[in-house]
Amino acid sequence: MKIKIIWLIIAGIFLLSSCAKEYKDYTQYVNPFIGTGGDGHTYPGASVPFGMVQLSPDTRTEGQESCGGYYYPDSIILGFSHTHLNGVGEPEYRDILFIPSVGEVTHSKFKHENELAEPGYYSVFLEDSNIKAELTTTARCGFHKYTFPKTDSANIIIDLLHPDGAEEGYIKIVNDNEIEGLRRSHGWAYDQYVYIVAQFSKPFSKSDVFYLESENQIVGKNLKTCIKYKTIDNEEILVKVGISSVSAEGARKNLNAEISGWNFNKIRSDAKELWNEKLNKIQIDGGTEDLPAEQAGQRINFYTSMYHAFLSPDLFMDVDGSYRGIDGKIHKADSFTNYTVFSLWDTFRGLHPLFTIIEQKETNEFIKSLLAKYDDGGRLPMWPLVGNYTDDMLGYHVVSIIADAYIKGIRDYNIEKAYTGMKEISQMDRLGLKYYKNHGYIPYDRQGESVSKTLEYCYNDWCISQIAKALGKEDDYDEYNVRSHFYENVFDTAAKFMRGKSYDRKWLSPFDPLINSAYSEGNAYQYMFVPHDTKSLIDLAGGDEEFSKWLDILFTYQTDEEQQGIIGQYWHGNEPGHHLPYLYNYVGKPWKTQEIVHKILTELYSDDPEGIAGNEDCGQMSAWYILSSLGFYPVSPGQYIYVFGSPLFDKATINLENLPDGKAGGKAGGKEFIIEARNRSEENYYIQSVKLNGETYSKSYINHSDIINGGNLIFEMGDKPNKEWGSSGDNRPPSGNGPSVVSLPYVKSGKTLFMNSTKIELACDTKNSMIRYTLDGTKPSKKSKLCTSSLEILRTTTLKFQAFDNENLPSGIVTTQLTKAEFNDPIKNIEVIPGLNYKYFEKFFVTTADLDIVEPILQGVVNTFNIEKANTDKYFGFKYDGYIKVPNDGIYTFYLESNDGSRLYIDGEEIIENDANHGMITETCSIALKAGFHKIDLKYFQAGGGKGLKVSWQGPRFGKREIKTNELYREKNN
Secondary structure, eight states, rough: OHHHHHHHHHHHHHHHHHOOOOOOOOGGOTTTTTTTTTTTOOSBBBBBBOOOOOOOEESSSGGGGGGSSSOOOOOOOOOEESSSSSSSSSOOOOOOOOEEEEEEEEEOOGGGGGEEEEEEEEEEEEETTTTTEEEEEOOEEEEEEEESSSSSEEEEESSSTTTOSSSSEEEEEETTEEEEEEEEEOOOSSSSSEEEEEEEEOOOOOOGGEEEESSEEEESSHHHHHHEEEEEETTTEEEEEEESSSSSHHHHHHHHHOOOOOHHHHHHHHHHHHHHHHHHTTEEEETTSOOOOGGHHHHHHHHHHHHTTTSEEEEEEESSSSEEEETEEEEEEEESEEEEEOOOOTTTTTTTHHHHHHOOOHHHHHHHHHHHHHHHHOOSSSETTTTTOOSSSSSSSHHHHHHHHHTTTOOSSSSHHHHHHHHHTOOOSTHHHHHHHHSSSOTTSSTTTTTHHHHHHHHHHHHHHHHHHHOHHHHHHHHHEEEETGGEEEEEEETTOOBBBBTTSSOOOSSTTTTSSSSSOOHHHHHHHGGGHHHHHHHTSHHHHHHHHHHHHHOOOOOOOOOOOOOOOOOOGGGGTTTGGGGGGTTTOOOHHHHHHHHHHHHHHHHSTOOSOOOOTTTTHHHHHHHHHEEEEOSSBTEEEEEEEOOSSEEEEEEEOGGGGTTTSSSSSEEEEEEEETTSSSOOOEEEEEETEEEEEOOOOEEEHHHTOOOOEEEESSSSSSSTTTTTTTGGGGOOSSHHHOOEEEEOOOOOOEEEEEEEEESSSSSOOOOEEEBOOOOTTTTSOOOOOOOOSSOEEEEEEEEEEEBBBBBOEEEEEEEOOBBOOOOOSSSEEEEEEEEEEESSSSGGGGGSOOOSSSSEESSSOOOTTOOSSSSEEEEEEEEEEOOSSSEEEEEEEEEEEEEEEEEEEEEEEEEEEEEEEEEEEEEESSSSSEEEEEEEEEEEOOOOOEEEETTTEEEEOOGGGGGGEEEOOO
């Protein structure tokens, strides 16, 4: 019996060992310096996967090159800060700078040959101080090791001023080896808290701590302190630092939980093990030690891309689950892991779809984190950062993250709550949505980046429609399906481009597709963005051959523009066009996709500091490389397929998680999906044929389930294109959004705010369409009253109308509020004098709301709304308040023209929102006012891309003109 038991144990051990995944040391192929030069904006310092701490050297504080803190061409290190963003386009983070030094030295020269960077570890020799600095991290803590020379003046400086000042802070001596502090800052994240607790391996006395205001503490905005030691030659002093957004006690708990002792090498080793666990999720060497010589650099590119992909989102909670919410309050993460840093405009395209394959468990946690932000802040976020809405970039791509996961079966979260939040964010009236919903597009003369916003909202609405369909919400599906067709309203069939259209439905003219006239970070070539309905886009462009020619021009049309990552007019260095190389598959020419994808993989990525052809953008550039090198890419996240490109490696094994029903999960331990590219070489990048699980496979795309269920995909490669493979209609990627939709009808003429009556004329651009309407607020239908002439309106009325024809789906429903004027009474019994009060701010602002939480640096009186008192051309803001003298009873129309954002208030009511616009854009609104003084307030901010502010009005007895100085007043005693 004992022998039998022993054999059963041995058999069990053998079975477990045979099921375990073999972790290889892929950290040796990671080069953290890739992307630290050029426009990559990455950092080389230490972090763990999805860690809260990114402990890295800083070499500058200003300019685009400072976004990652470290810029490879620099030769001076300022110190080592604890937070960094991975490859973004604006400077942020870089909190809590530690500076080891000797004597009067604060910054030090260094040489790259004296640096070492690997996942979870960084070291450098500081020449001016003769100090070796080494860094490693846990999830919430940084660990420093400084090796000093013999000196009586060894320093460790803690700088809470870096990089650009703070709003609030303190540094306090706790005991003879511990210091705690706070840096509260305002920037891109407009209210950021970073508490620290730092413990030192060598005790110090209070007399060794400098720059303290009192016996043991300093409080203020711009804080530094310095701890001084006497050291013998090669003496090591270690510092471990816990951080928290919640409290110093939270930072202390994090530190005690994650670094209990002083074993630096153990923490470094643990970090390396965490990285290998992630890097082994995809094994590209197929179990062999070496790759062909020409692929050595590509393997480094691949695993560095994997490394960059796992740097964010960032953990954002203490070990006890506490975190600071978007409402500024402290919350507890209940049965989920809270994350921040969701660069959604970038990462919805490739990074999050990659995670649906290799990080399904964390994908659930990411979505729960986004829903927590909905709970705490009241709406789903656009670009959440350390407990803040930044509302940066455009679209509401949080819906893409949720839809893509849900459609792929990753569902361990409250989908009904998620769906409610998705609908709410799509029904807002800000950021151009009020025009999008009721015009079917965003007018270029009402919103900057109008075409880009229209296209991205269309795609987002398609994502919502897919969830509505999955949840059986038929009415919602119909509504969002119609909205997802709105891209047709900005496609010019004559020019064959997406083109700006004005409020009165005229094409922007003159039109040059090379000029950024109505786009975000791109031009008309780069913003052919209809991923969810590519088939209809092709039809609009004139069919397969015409669209194929358009793509040919895209990738070959050269100009003198010097932009990193350009092939023709395709700009790989920025995200909006990342799907475009794959669109040849949709016109039956997948071999052209194979050509251009191979070109991008081999020419726009390299294993040197400038090896990323643009901002890394929190992992998106790397995710494109990872997926494309495997041989496929998600053209339309939210769809169940990936479109084939050209595999880069002979063999890749995806080690899948074992996730029953998309709920539980753990380390890689599930099935394998093995991709082989037989006969592949630098010349043989054309697909000749494909087999999936041993069966001939002729489609130019693959389903998500084919990957996630495990199996084998074999590409036979050659040096000449096989123009037959994948070319027929039934082998092309599916992409259609149902029948065409009747254009959204609109109010062609008539006043929506009127004195006695108004005549409303309705129109629709779809020929032979019929408009039906209601005047009682009910939903129109085919049985509603037919509009055959103008409508005379005598009282306040809710007009709803919809267009129909006999061929297409009905249009969306337009709701227009027609209001009979009710006059605002003037303010009485006030004594006024000429001029406006103003407050002036100098900060990085994302929205005018940011102005309400910071203190002005200057205030006074101006004659009118102007920004001449700004002391900088970069980041600043104004708040104005006073009174406007209205000459007569009547309806007045105000015009607010500004760049980058503004809001106008009359009698305490917001009447114009012109926020977060890039470019001089005019917004307008009418209001009924009685003669006399009315309160007028205005907020304005400028975000570094040009400046301008103009406030105009027109009334019953005068035409449109700028408000005059003799029409603006302030309270005499204010």
